[in-house]
Amino acid sequence: MNRTDRLYAIVEELRAVAPRLKTARELAARHGVSVRTVERDISALQQSGVPIYADVGRRGGYALEKSMSLPPLNFTASEVVALGVAVARAGDGPFAAAGRSALRKILAAMSRQNADAAERLAQRVHIMEGPEAIAPMPIPPEVEQAVVARRVLRIEYLDAAGVLSERAVEPVALLHGINGWYLVAWCRLRDEPRNFRLDRMKAIELTEWTGPERTIDMCRPAEPVHEIRMISLG
Incomplete structure (x- = not known):
């Protein structure tokens, strides 16, 4: 897993358990990297505006503010439908379920206006x-x-x-x-x-x-x- 994929995965993990905490040690074990690497990743995410806060102490860790979200993804309707076509043609092949899951995540992160436009275009x-x-x-x-x-x-x-x-x-x-x-x-x-x-x-x-x-x-x-x-x- 490259660093970009790991950063996205860390955000998704924190989003899934929010408002509970994940320790740097847990994240490091999950992604096969050192605790120091996780700390650098968290710092980079925070500097880019991702709402992650740290709770220090023996039972501390990192958490993502659940009421906040990342900015909407700037996909066009045509780009999302292109992904939908690829996922649909994958059928029961490798990663078909993962492709459908990824598409749902993209739609959820898009603005409502762009997501509605993609839904209308997909019907055609x-x-x-x-x-x-x-x-x-x-x-x-x-x-x-x-x-x-x-x-x-x-x-x-x-x-x-x-x-x-x-x-x-x-x-x-x-x-x-x-x-x-x-x-x-x-x-x-x-x-x-x-x-x-x-x-x-x-x-x-x-x-x-x-x-x-x-x-x-x-x-x-x-x-x-x-x-x-x-x-x-x-």
């Missing part, structure tokens, strides 16, 4: 799971921006029949399927909802137009699917 990102999922191509930044801000996209799209067409689409959600990532959008050319495979988009232009709020039934995919589930930040 979905994962569709099938038996033979392939590695998806990277999502173009124009598509990400369009989903976040409901900006209309102009695309050149090659359909399953090999026909290339120009479309203006209103992004609604991202969907992960057995052929990679899809953009679920309202197609102005067809005047109906469509799923567009990202690897079939041959040109993408982010426009200045903002599309209306739309709700599309995510339970009717255009291909076989075992399960559709939303990204959860809870």
Whole structure:
């Protein structure tokens, strides 16, 4: 464990037991360092503004003022949803539970406004799971921006029949399927909802137009699917 990780871990330990005390010896044993190292860590945390106080004496130790908290984390909604996607795709793999726990801690430390924005954005990102999922191509930044801000996209799209067409689409959600990532959008050319495979988009232009709020039934995919589930930040 490096020093930065140890500093965060010490704060979390003190937060968990507050207002009870933890001695320097207990913290040192927990992190496999010397008592002197713990004392230097506590001093560094105090100097950075973390509300840790010391109670001297035979039964003394360190405690974190429970009524106080660290400043809100300055994560954007997109950054938190990106973490949510990574955690969701981890499934039952290594550290999946730790990832969900970390995400909850991040949300708890964020401002209420930013956390609410992240929750709303997460409702617009979905994962569709099938038996033979392939590695998806990277999502173009124009598509990400369009989903976040409901900006209309102009695309050149090659359909399953090999026909290339120009479309203006209103992004609604991202969907992960057995052929990679899809953009679920309202197609102005067809005047109906469509799923567009990202690897079939041959040109993408982010426009200045903002599309209306739309709700599309995510339970009717255009291909076989075992399960559709939303990204959860809870």
